Amino acid sequence: MQIVVLAGGVGGSRFTAGVRRAYPDATITVVGNTADDITIHGLRVCPDLDTLMYTLGGGGDAERGWGRLDESWRAIEELRAYGAEPTWFGLGDRDLGTHLVRTELLAAGVPLSEVTARLCARWWAHDPGLRLLPMTDDPVETYVDIPDADAPGGRRSVHFQEYWVRLHAGPEALALRQVGIEAARPAPGVLEAVAAADLVLVGPSNPVVSIGPILAVPGVREALRSAPAPVLGFSGILHGAPVLGMAHRLLPTIGVAVDAAAVGRHYGSRRADGVLDTWVVDTADAGSAPALEADGLPTLVRDLVMSSPDATAVFVRSTVDQVLA
């Protein structure tokens, strides 16, 4: 079986680990978000790709949710001692190894998809059926407009990572821009994987800054809409709150309520102009299913709490079984 998973970082990694648990013999192509990438101190950092790579490779810090297991922070302490801002972005010593290799290869002209494959070769050697593709090889970065009484127009723009990591998504996000997204081309293999898939899964990642950018890469939405395989989407909003992360701070910015049903409608049904065949919501949101069904979006209800890869595997397999039945 060929499975494609669209995924962000922390939630996407947990979800993909569950998919692998559910389908140990499948070929799984993970299309990872790169719109929250950042160049920091000259290093190209791809937070979502790294979280996926480390988590599925057994090298991630499961408790923290990102970065390396058994990490240390000596290099960044030095940056702080030099007064070299910013130091709010967590660059661990082991993690730095990844960023150095990636940055050097990118500078040598190796495309991000090839760089990612080389990095994953170390981590995923035990699982050759698992493949990670960046959504695009072209640089995309997300900027967030936040209120600033001192700035012209009363607002200023910060990199998404600054908004997320330094500001903890505190200020209201007045607007979001994915710079570079219009010109981005799907990375080699992305459209082909979707076209060849037996199953396409839209992970319970942030709809605004993770899944949104993947779908916004020109050609990806169309590929999903014309995919021969069923497309299942999983809600990351449970009972009006994100299961992980801070999606509630950004959904209002794009005019979507912090609500499983609203996100399902935002993705939309393939029968209309959306990308989903089936939307999966948590049992806490079961009440929204009839209305979604009535609106033409087939909706399944499951316990979506990803408490373990096994728990995730249960809801993945159960929904897929029902859809393929």
Added chain:
Amino acid sequence: MQIVVLAGGVGGSRFTAGVRRAYPDATITVVGNTADDITIHGLRVCPDLDTLMYTLGGGGDAERGWGRLDESWRAIEELRAYGAEPTWFGLGDRDLGTHLVRTELLAAGVPLSEVTARLCARWWAHDPGLRLLPMTDDPVETYVDIPDADAPGGRRSVHFQEYWVRLHAGPEALALRQVGIEAARPAPGVLEAVAAADLVLVGPSNPVVSIGPILAVPGVREALRSAPAPVLGFSGILHGAPVLGMAHRLLPTIGVAVDAAAVGRHYGSRRADGVLDTWVVDTADAGSAPALEADGLPTLVRDLVMSSPDATAVFVRSTVDQVLA
């Protein structure tokens, strides 16, 4: 008193620490060699400047002679795990902080001399009379030709750091090239410091790859020759062997014997076409002094073993006193 010191890395640092001990109230401008700089994994590394900076700032590993005190090697272990060669160059986690700051500033167009000043501001804040200038802001790198039976012409060229660190100066050095040296301009302040100095000291650093390149930056040799101050050179060769390092592997390459007298003649007297007013040799080489004197190079004999900053201060002060008397 204004003192200029020409220096390489490990020996130059020990020497400069002794000069500072000898003249605690002097303004000391250290002109550091940058011809063994290297770009490794995208990071610009200036081994001699860093050794000078760390050692004189109290952050260096005195036993190892280079790099940071209390260093760890987690990032480079990651590079090794990724198979990202080379990994023979010692990039410590704390040291990486320095390289990241430097590389980022250089990429932003800040000249190396200004970068160096900013880095030193952290380390030398306790000693505002101490200043470190790179010999040049222009990139210079040293390559060494070594025998290679499989290569065209029976030789191949390796970066000096590869020769020094990976190959431990094992293969015969058939030729040396300082790439970029002809076009290099003295860093801002170098010629001015020499012209304004009350004393110019040529440290007991490697004559071939440390002092040699400094003198080879167009304008520096001429500045020394026309300096109003006395120029004292200190032999790093004691009894036919380098006091530190592996200069004996390279002196033959430039046709100079591994011998204090030969190095003195190589630098030469300002009365002829050299750069020295006085050459200082170790007591072990006292026998060479009369012949050097006879050849027009005033030569002093001292115990030049730099067993401590105090011991170094003793021979520095004693020779300077005699010259200035």
